[in-house]
Amino acid sequence: MSFESPTPEKLRVGLVLMEVGRDARVIFANEPALEVAFAFEDLDGHTPHVVDAAGKPLAPHERPRSRAARGESFGPSLTRWKTDDGDVTLVVRCDSIAQDRRLAALTLVDVTAFSRSAEDSRAALAARDEFLSIAAHELRSPLNALLLTVHRLRLRVSPDGAASELGKLIDISERQIERLTSLVQNLLDVTRIRAGQLDLELEPQDLCQIVRDAAEALADQARAAGTQVTVVAREPLQGLWDGARIEQVVHNLLTNALKYGGGGRIEISLAREGAAARLAVRDHGPGVAEDDRERIFEPFKRLASTYKSQSLGLGLYIVREIVRAHGGSIAIEAPDGGGAAFVVRLPVTQEAAATATEQP
Structure with missing residues (x-):
């Protein structure tokens, strides 16, 4: 499944004005904010599962709505809500807009499509690296066997025939096999590096x-x-x-x-x-x-x-x-x-x- 990443002009910024206090009454919410109302309201007593950018679950008092109700200023931060309709990722920021700190402004930007595209890219890169690792390991054995066969063939060529057509073909074969072997080794090194397994013997x-x-x-x-x-x-x-x-x-x-x-x-x-x-x-x-x-x-x-x-x-x-x-x-x-x-x-x-x- 592919997702279309929104261009900057397609991003819609939600704005919510809330009273600071235990009730955290919402006095204004624009249309983009209402589309993600679960981010600042309890809907029929149902509270979606919420995690931060690292995937760590947020307790109710750690969530944007609760923090705004306490008069905290924070963000922008990446927060993900796991709803019945799927995951939604928002960039959330909260600012105090009154001198007595009794009014909070929440801005919400839905970046779900960006997040999904990034996850797709990471998954594709992981699959590529795994394929390269497997392919490189599988290629090493036949290449080693092929090189050994060519070496044995060279031993059967008499010194007088070293400059013959057969000798030249053996030279070409050895060079190409060594070139392929080097490429396979490079692929293995790349997979080790990406896996953080480039060990040094100092x-x-x-x-x-x-x-x-x-x-x-x-x-x-x-x-x-x-x-x-x-x-x-x-x-x-x-x-x-x-x-x-x-x-x-x-x-x-x-x-x-x-x-x-x-x-x-x-x-x-x-x-x-x-x-x-x-x-x-x-x-x-x-x-x-x-x-x-x-x-x-x-x-x-x-x-x-x-x-x-x-x-x-x-x-x-x-x-x-x-x-x-x-x-x-x-x-x-x-x-x-x-x-x-x-x-x-x-x-x-x-x-x-x-x-x-x-x-x-």
Whole structure:
């Protein structure tokens, strides 16, 4: 079932004037207010179940009518009435409009359609995340089996036949399987992040070594793209981090730069900035439009700029969430000379640095 969300001009504001006191006599109510009269009157002694925005039931003395009768000013607050005809959600505000505080004005705005649309959206997102989780788990096993089969097939190809047509097909198959495996892993990470289950195994680490390892792992891909990757690190950068996750951050940023950086050069620089380690991955591509520099980290969004125009955008989303889980931040800068620089800042503790330095 779908619900049409009302536009602002369709919203009708109910207004109720009440006397403050035990009787709480209503002296005026306009038409929109009368449509939701249960919010300020007891109808035939029947009191609907009322909850707040968090779903917590409100006792009779906590409800808008009772609070207005006591002369309280409050709101705007989101309140839901569970009536025989279904749930109704109102934004309620109460103000005292007389110097002697003997008159209260209740304003009521029916936002039920907005609320239902939001609930539908949340349910759809939850269903999507569950589907992605199940699909990713189900895909992992056949992909692993397929990759193992291709590896075995390679062993049967003689060294002389490595450059043959069959050898080339095996190379292509391996690359595509690894690409699919990476996508499946990204989907699993997204579901973990959304479920609040991105666990970190923090240990003393050298960020410079992590970056060099990640760059070396992508060396073949960089050569194939005709891109020169340079790592600039003057000294070890020690910190308490999850090494595998930080390597994933570097891998995703470098992969992103190789894909969208326009070829040529990529510089990875590391430096200490006070109590933080600064990691920057800079490409010389078309750059990122200023309006896209926040949205680029959102998953499942397509941007007008070159970045993420043909991508699910999971890699950068995962980068941001891993960095945030470490208490760090990531931003995009537009360096002189063009391109884009993805700048990560990770907190460094003196204790972690000392421990890592003492390790043999």
